[in-house]
Amino acid sequence: MRLLLAFVPLCLLAQSGLQTPDLGWMLDQSGSLRPVSGAAGSFVVGAPRAARVLSFSCSHGACVAKTRDSLLFSGATIPAPPGPAVIAASDTDAALYFPLLRQFAQLQNGALQKLEWTVDGELLSMAYTPAGFKFAVKREAGIWITAQDGSILDSLPPAEAVLPLPDGVVYATPDELALRRADGSETRFPCAGVKELFAMSDGWIEARSSSGVFALRTDSGKERLYLLPQPREAGAIACPAGSGAQLALFAVNPDGSTGGQIQATDPLGNVAAGDTAEFRFRVCNQGSAPVTVVPAISGMGFTIVKTQSSYILAPQNPLDIYIDFEEPQPGSYKANFQVNNISTVLTATVVAAATLSVQSPCTGPDSTNTISFGSVQSGQTVACAFSLQNKSAQSLTVSSVSLSGQGFQFAQIVNAPVVLPAGGSFSFTVDFVPGSAMVFSGTLTVDTRSYPLSGTAFVPTLPTPQIQFDAGAPASGQQRIVTMSLPAPSPVSASGTLQLSFKPGTSVVADDPSVVFAANGTRAIPFTIKAGDTEFLLQGQSGAVFQTGTTWGTISFSVSVNGPVAGAATASMAIPPAPLAVDNAIATSRSGDLDVQVWGYDNTYSAGAMAFTFYDLNGNVIQPGAVQADFTQQFRAYFTTGNAGSAFQMRVSFPVTGDANQILAVDVQLTNSAGITTIQHLNFQCAGGTCPVTSQ
Numbered sequence: 001m002r003l004l005l006a007f008v009p010l011c012l013l014a015q016s017g018l019q020t021p022d023l024g025w026m027l028d029q030s031g032s033l034r035p036v037s038g039a040a041g042s043f044v045v046g047a048p049r050a051a052r053v054l055s056f057s058c059s060h061g062a063c064v065a066k067t068r069d070s071l072l073f074s075g076a077t078i079p080a081p082p083g084p085a086v087i088a089a090s091d092t093d094a095a096l097y098f099p100l101l102r103q104f105a106q107l108q109n110g111a112l113q114k115l116e117w118t119v120d121g122e123l124l125s126m127a128y129t130p131a132g133f134k135f136a137v138k139r140e141a142g143i144w145i146t147a148q149d150g151s152i153l154d155s156l157p158p159a160e161a162v163l164p165l166p167d168g169v170v171y172a173t174p175d176e177l178a179l180r181r182a183d184g185s186e187t188r189f190p191c192a193g194v195k196e197l198f199a200m201s202d203g204w205i206e207a208r209s210s211s212g213v214f215a216l217r218t219d220s221g222k223e224r225l226y227l228l229p230q231p232r233e234a235g236a237i238a239c240p241a242g243s244g245a246q247l248a249l250f251a252v253n254p255d256g257s258t259g260g261q262i263q264a265t266d267p268l269g270n271v272a273a274g275d276t277a278e279f280r281f282r283v284c285n286q287g288s289a290p291v292t293v294v295p296a297i298s299g300m301g302f303t304i305v306k307t308q309s310s311y312i313l314a315p316q317n318p319l320d321i322y323i324d325f326e327e328p329q330p331g332s333y334k335a336n337f338q339v340n341n342i343s344t345v346l347t348a349t350v351v352a353a354a355t356l357s358v359q360s361p362c363t364g365p366d367s368t369n370t371i372s373f374g375s376v377q378s379g380q381t382v383a384c385a386f387s388l389q390n391k392s393a394q395s396l397t398v399s400s401v402s403l404s405g406q407g408f409q410f411a412q413i414v415n416a417p418v419v420l421p422a423g424g425s426f427s428f429t430v431d432f433v434p435g436s437a438m439v440f441s442g443t444l445t446v447d448t449r450s451y452p453l454s455g456t457a458f459v460p461t462l463p464t465p466q467i468q469f470d471a472g473a474p475a476s477g478q479q480r481i482v483t484m485s486l487p488a489p490s491p492v493s494a495s496g497t498l499q500l501s502f503k504p505g506t507s508v509v510a511d512d513p514s515v516v517f518a519a520n521g522t523r524a525i526p527f528t529i530k531a532g533d534t535e536f537l538l539q540g541q542s543g544a545v546f547q548t549g550t551t552w553g554t555i556s557f558s559v560s561v562n563g564p565v566a567g568a569a570t571a572s573m574a575i576p577p578a579p580l581a582v583d584n585a586i587a588t589s590r591s592g593d594l595d596v597q598v599w600g601y602d603n604t605y606s607a608g609a610m611a612f613t614f615y616d617l618n619g620n621v622i623q624p625g626a627v628q629a630d631f632t633q634q635f636r637a638y639f640t641t642g643n644a645g646s647a648f649q650m651r652v653s654f655p656v657t658g659d660a661n662q663i664l665a666v667d668v669q670l671t672n673s674a675g676i677t678t679i680q681h682l683n684f685q686c687a688g689g690t691c692p693v694t695s696q
Contacts, residue, residue: 018638020044021583021599021649024201025058026213026228033065033072036200036228039583039601039647040217041477042514042547045229045521051316054084059128060202061091064107071096076110077288089199090128097123120150125197127164134164145169154180163197163205165218170197170205177207177216179223189216189225212519219584226479227545229521246287249342252280252320265345266337268325270448272353276326277448278305279346283321283339285313291340293319299335301327302346352396353449354388354420365451371444373432373455378492382432382455383411388446390420398426398447405442407434408453436493436531438562460491461564465536467498467557467571470543474573476550476603476646477581479518481543482557484527484536484569495528496561498538500546505553505577508605508636512549512645519544527559550601550645552577577604579675587666587684594654594663594684601647602672605639608632609671612652615681617664626669627654661686 023036023043032048033056050072056065065072066085072078073094086097093108095115104115121139132148136156145154145164156162159171168181172194179187193209200206200215206228207214215226251259251266262281271277285291293311297304306322313319327333327350334347358364362384364371376382390396398418403410411429418426434440434457442453463486470481484498500523502515517525525544529536538544548555552575559569582600589595596612610629614622629652639646656663668679 018634018648018650020642020644021647024204025063026200026206027053027056027198029213029230038514038644039477039550041226041479042549042645043228044514044644045231055087057087057089057199058201059089059091062089064089064094073107086123086125088126088128088133095133125163129166136162136164161194161197177225179218187223191225227518229516229518231521246291247340247342248284248286249339250282252282258282262344268346268348270349270351271325272448273330273350274328276324279323281321282318284318285315288315290314293339295321295339297323297335297337301325301333302335352392353447354398355391356446357387359385370452370454375456375458376434378434378436378457383429385427385429387425387427389425390422393422395419395421400447402445405453407440408432408442438495461566462494462561463487464567465559465569467569469573474575475578476548476575478548479545480548481545483543486534489532489534490529493531494561494563496559497524498527499524499558501556503554504551506605508639512551513643514547514645515549515555517544517546548575550603550647552603577674580607580670580672580677582677582679585679585682587682589660589684589686592656594656594660596652596666596668599649603646604673605646606673607635611669613667614663615665616662
């Protein structure tokens, strides 16, 4: 049979040929589901797509997530039994297990259908394989990996978390993460405290621990554990589940987090006569449609402040409502507080209060009731005398006097309650004893009144820090470690921030967003050092992992110290231009077409020139030999509009005249300004009757 390749229409698909590589999904530490893209070791974590997610499972073609009472699948929200779920997603549907009901189900065509499956023991996790589902089951005798028919495939030692794979299993011990293949071979990674494992996509597993969120690559020959960046959403507020109605009203804790749901009566406690107390409530729209929120209050001394009279609240969003209360006369007060159809009675008690004064060297209380201890050298003490005075015509009782905040302490025990006769007073002393160079804050609380305390400590000059990197030649696509040290023991405890910046070596892009610290997904990380130490702690660790991205250029580091320092500490790491890096490649034979897909990155942003050489089933080159192509314009357009550095996923399609199954393999040559990368003998999947998974 004569085989012809139609080379003239050879093209890189203009609309779908280049795209940001999607590595899968992750569940961040706040419970939000986020997309992960980029290249291995230079991850880009996207904005949250769903909140309050309990579990999830993703394959190459589908992703299913479980919230409190719903499933999220292909953009749809599907009602589901309450509580957690064990999920195993395939490319088209998913199998689920609801532990509270001990019930299996199948998600297919957007609907849940019960499955009459059973397992002998506690189901920990499951996974889809072409041969059927695999289960991780905990029994009295241990943990077992079983097939869908109940046959035992493997047994495991005690594990904190388990997730079966099509060709093995991943399990977590207290100190390690283990990847066991079907032949019994194991690869272990130091990773303490992993409690949950989720399938991010084919070949990637998320490992969640108290120290961070990690991504384990399970592709054969490419096994590696990475720390995923953890973005911090400024101002993000999560609403807990309410009563099931569209609107739910909650209290707000002092730290800004959401408290308990408001009941029919809400006691606000005691308020000092003449003081203004602010109370904060949070209304949450738990429905699927916007709603107009109209708050109202009726009662002596109560006023709604800093809140619009009406507000259109989007689905799954919160709105904070602030209420001020002030009355000069002691007594009991109440008000009717209503938000749409939610109503509650607020109660408050006004009590008489003593007047606080302070002597030099301290100053205050000022208009915000703040008392300042001024500035003092670290390790020294500032003592300030306080006095409580009863300026009323009747005696009053001070029930409690308390102090909080690092660096502040009572000089002597304060015994309460204290009865102050009319015109009487009571004195005590507070010491400010700072142990390090920083701004200190505390709170003095006298019954219902709170007085913020402030003080600043200065220290001897810190020697210039030294910045070091772990060994190895710098390159794109790496996760490196930076450490900080001093040439001699530190004369003082200190803190500050290590910052990084990036300057690309190319003019095609202005930045690479994947050049970040992996611990927090930003370009700044806090550090501390204790007096007498020579090594700094970076966010509590001896070193900080940072990503080198996928762009050649220079990563620069600088230090900002909260205190005096002898000199500026800087360091830089030069990332050289390199030939195009291939992360994965697949050749596929379709009816009438041959597809060559490549995942990788080009840190020079100059890719375009390519050559393709095809081989028949006997290993002979198919004439006319190497097929040349130039996709420079398509790559340039992609790079200038993307946001994932130079990471790409491309597909080149070849129309074929004749029997495509007579083509066995292809050599791919990729050229950029730094050199040539060659993928040798990439077998076509399903060509000649064989279906290799990946060849590179």
